[in-house]
Amino acid sequence: MAARVNSNGDAWLTQSRSGLVLPLLLLAAALSAGLVFYAIGSWLLAAGFAATILTIAALMSWYRRLYPPQLSDKEAIPDWTVARAAADASSMAIAVTDRAGRLVCASDLFGEWFPGYPTPPGITGDAALTESLSTAARAAWRDGEAKVAGVVQGALRLDVEVVRTGRAEDYLLWRFTPVRQPSALDDVNRFLTGEAGRQMGEAGVMAVMIGGEGRIRAANGAFLLRAAGRIDANITGRDFASHMRVDDKGRLFLAREEQGGLPLRLLQVPLKRAGQGNGVSASAQASAQDGPMLLLLIDEPAGGGGTSALSYIETLLSLLPFGLAMADRDGRVLFVNNAFARVAGLKPGDKPSYPGDLVVREDQAAVADAVRRFAVGPQMSGDIAVRMRDQPDEPIALSLAGVRGLGEAAVLLSLKDNSEESKLKRQVAQATKMQAIGQLAGGVAHDFNNILTAIIGHCDLMLMRHTPGDSDYDDIQQIKSNSNRAAGLTRQLLAFSRQQTLRPQILQLPDIVADVSNLLKRLLGENVKLDVSHGRNLGAVRADPGQLEQVIVNLAVNARDAMPEGGTLNIQTYGVPAIKVREMRQQILPVGDYTALRVSDTGLGIPPDILAKIFEPFFTTKELGKGTGLGLSTVYGIVKQSGGYIFAESELGRGASFVIYLPVYAGSDAKDVAPVKVPVKRSETWGTGTVLLVEDEDMVRAVAERALVRQGYTVLTASDGEQGLEVLAGNVTIDLLISDVVMPNMDGPAMVAQARRAFPDLPVLFMSGYAEEQLRKSIDIANVAFLPKPFSVNQLAEAARDALAMRPVAE
Structure with a gap:
């Protein structure tokens, strides 16, 4: 050992x-x-x-x-042989280290998985893994145990559990347990040992699954009864070839039926990609060296004809859940089962003449050549990637295997139904792309807000020196108006990137639809009919009512544009309980109770190649100048930030539907909803006192300084947090600190955290181009006010006045 x-x-x-x-x-x-x-x-x-x-x-x-002397606990020598023997008898590997970090014991399996018996946590050269295991070891010394999931070691995937042990708790026990990966072979195993395997046995078909080494992994009752004599016999792990025999004519028999047994036909169905296999007369073990196989055995009909055998096989293949078909040596399709027809997009009862009829034109020659190659010569199997005619953008694996002794049938074809897998991949790729673009949009909106703050601020300062009727007044007002329009675009970008400030409330979706219905009737026009219906017993949701109204309006306007000749816009609300979500088998939508909002139209529909791009920012199918491409991306951002999910469904010529799922709010209205504090409105913005203004953008700092000086404040400025702390440490008493949040060297929250130690009652006003809701989660500083960018001179003055009012009054 x-x-x-x-x-x-x-x-x-x-x-x-x-x-x-x-x-x-x-x-x-x-x-x-x-x-x-x-x-x-x-x-x-x-x-x-x-x-x-x-x-x-x-x-x-x-x-x-x-009378041998009794050793104390510290003098006793641990005996690890029992723990080692127990570990070797299980499927886990163990290692024991002491407080000095030395390896004092390890099982044989640990040495096999980690050659050279390395000392945990440094079991591999992966620095990230070593750091993760080191953290777990420190946690185990502190808390008694720790776990690390998903450690990859070659082809293994291990879960690691670290436990503090020993009489004096001075050892760490490392347990490495392999994670069992789901496999399609398990499905075949359940198929053979379940009801389907029994039905195959009643039809006279014996079925066996063997591994690449030729040993039996599973078998149906018919094979167990004839090969071992008992239907409950345990032959798992035995050599399949030992149960078979071949006579001098090359015919295959069961070894147990030595006298009077019927010859058998053997059909091999590769369960994984396999290489060349031998003929029927060769050892089954040799034919399965490259991977597991499903072996089907039926009695040879009298006279050796292949027609009856082929009917047996067709009956069998129609029962299997795999997409299977058979073709002759000329490539003509003889049979397809229902699973194959479903994957290939065939209508019930349809059968193609040739396999090439199912694929795009560019792949037809490759399919025809592969069928001819597998139909003649040595028996073999393999895969080729093809594109189906009804799904040209999704390559799919077509498996081919040569078969012999079945009359006209010469090639077995198999298609894997990976439509759900492909759909999931597209959805994950779309979500990843949207997240990356959202981060970019949020950063762009932040920088753009700084520029708009300077433009709007300077416009306000210029308007103070001009009156209506001046030659420049209208031009300045136009600049400010366009700047405010640009600020609206940045708010849409923040909505798309899920960084806008939401004011969530507990509400009912039918109430929101009712509030916006009158506006929708004016927007839709006379050619579009609005049809609204509500389900019963809908659960309440927690969302921003203003943002939900924007979602409904955006979807309705898009639906109106998709119905140039008129039509009907349907808005439905209904409940979706958890049991129905589970039946939907939607990979993206977690199981739970939802309230759904469906907005559908009877318009032109959305082509499939465009449907996957509709939520991307700046993507639009409208004419130049008639759309920004931010409508649906804003809808996507609002729904996701509200904790919901949105899906688009469409068929050309039959309209489109957008379905929004919002989780049912499970809290109590009175307990979980904080009352909204309504600020007291005051018109006077003049003030006195000393204000420290910290802003890294020169243009924003300049306009803010001028605005505050005009309001009567004494203003000191700094370009980052470090300079701000230096000003605070001076001899001047600061009455209000106004600071940007994101700055180089030292940001605003770090500066305020240090300043509050010396000046705990110092009023603070944060200003930033990012959303208040996102910033408050990361700032975690009490008693601070917030001013979003872009802001006007008057808004800055009001915010400074309100922040100064937060200062405690001395008794």
């Missing part, structure tokens, strides 16, 4: 010491006798003295054997 145990060396040392005791006693007795003889001169007394010493030593040795 290749285990490392330090106690082995201690045991050897103890044995070595015990072997030296007897020679030392004899030497001591001889020296004592010599000294006595030298002193007295009598050999008799000297011999008696030596014998006495040896007798006393023997008595002491005998006493220690009868």
Whole structure:
């Protein structure tokens, strides 16, 4: 056993010491006798003295054997053999380390998975994994146990559990347990041992699944009864070839049926991509070397004809859940089962003439060549990637296997139904792309808000020096108006990136639809009919009512544009309980209770190639100048930030539908909804006192400084947090701190956290181009006000006045 145990060396040392005791006693007795003889001169007394010493030593040795000393806990040597034997008997690997970080014990399986017996946590060269295991070790020393999931070691995926153990709790026990991965082979196993396997047996079909080494993994009752004599026989793990025999004519029989047995036909269905296989007369073990197989055996019909056998096979293939078809040597399709027709997009009862009829024109030659190659020559199997005619953008694997002895049938074809898998991949890719674009949009909106703040601020300052009727007044007012329009675009970008400030409330979707219905009737025009229906017993949702109204309006306007000749816009609300969500088998939508909002139209529909792009920002199918491409992307951002999900469904010529799922609010209205504080309106914006303005953007800092000075404040400025702290440490008393949030060197929250230590009552006003809701989650500083960018001169003055009002009044 290749285990490392330090106690082995201690045991050897103890044995070595015990072997030296007897020679030392004899030497001591001889020296004592010599000294006595030298002193007295009598050999008799000297011999008696030596014998006495040896007798006393023997008595002491005998006493220690009868009453061995009891070792203390610290002196006891741990025996790891029991733990090692238990670990080797299971499917997990163990390792034990002490407080000094040394490996004191490891199982054989640990050495197989991690060659060289490395000491945890440094079991691999992956620095990230080592750091993760080190963190788990520290947690285990502190809390008693820790876990790390999904450690990858070659082809293995392991879960690691670290436990503090030992009498003095001075060891760490590392348990490495393999994670069982789901496999299609498990589905075949359940198929053979379940009701379907029983029905196959009643139809006279014996079915066996063997591994790549040729050993049996599962079998149906018909094969167990004929091969082993009992339907409950356990033959798992035995060699399949040992149950078969081949006569001198090359016919295949069951080994148990030596006399009077019927010859068998063998059909091999590869369950994974396989290489070349041998013929029927060859060993089944040799034919399955490249991967597991499903073997189907039926009795050879009298006379050896292939027509009856083929009907047997067609009946069998129609029962299997895999997409299977058969073709002859000329490539003509003889049979397709229902699963194959569903994957290939065939209508019930339809059968293509050739496999190439199912694929795009560019792949037809490759399919025809593959069918001819597998139909003749040695029996083999393989895969090719093809594009189906009804789904040209999604490559799919077409598996082919040569079959023999089935009359006209020469090639077995298989298609894997990966439509759900492809749909999930597209949805994940879309979500990842939208998240990346959202981060970019949020950053662009932040920088753009700084520019708009300077433009709007300077416009306000110029308007203070002009009056209506001046030659420049209208031009300045136009600049400010366009800047406010641009600010609206940035708000849409923040909505798309899910960074806008929401004011969620507990509400009912039918109430929101009712509030916006009058507006929709004016927007839709006379050619579009509005049809609204509501379900019963709808659960309440938590969302911003203003943002939901924007969602409905955007969807309705898009639906109106999709119905140039008129039509009907349907808005429905209905409940979706958790049991229905589970039946939907939607990979993206978690199981739970939802209230749904469906907005559908009877317009032109959305082409499939465009449907996957409609939520992308700035993507639009409208004419130039008639759309920004931010409508649906804004809808997507609002729904996602509200905790919901949105899906689009469309068919060309039959309209489109957008379905929004919002989770039912499970809290209590009175307890979970904080009352909204309505600020007191005050018109006076003039003030006094000293204001410290910290802003890294020069243009924003300049316009804010001028605006505050005009309102009567004394303004000190700084370009980052470090300079702001230096000003606070000076001799000037600061009455109000106004700071940007995101700045180089030291940002606003870090500066305020340090400033509050020396000035706990200092009023703080944060200003930023990011959303207040997102910033408050990350700032985590009490008693601060917030001013979103872009802002006007008057808005800045009002915010400064309100922030100063937060200052506690001295008694």
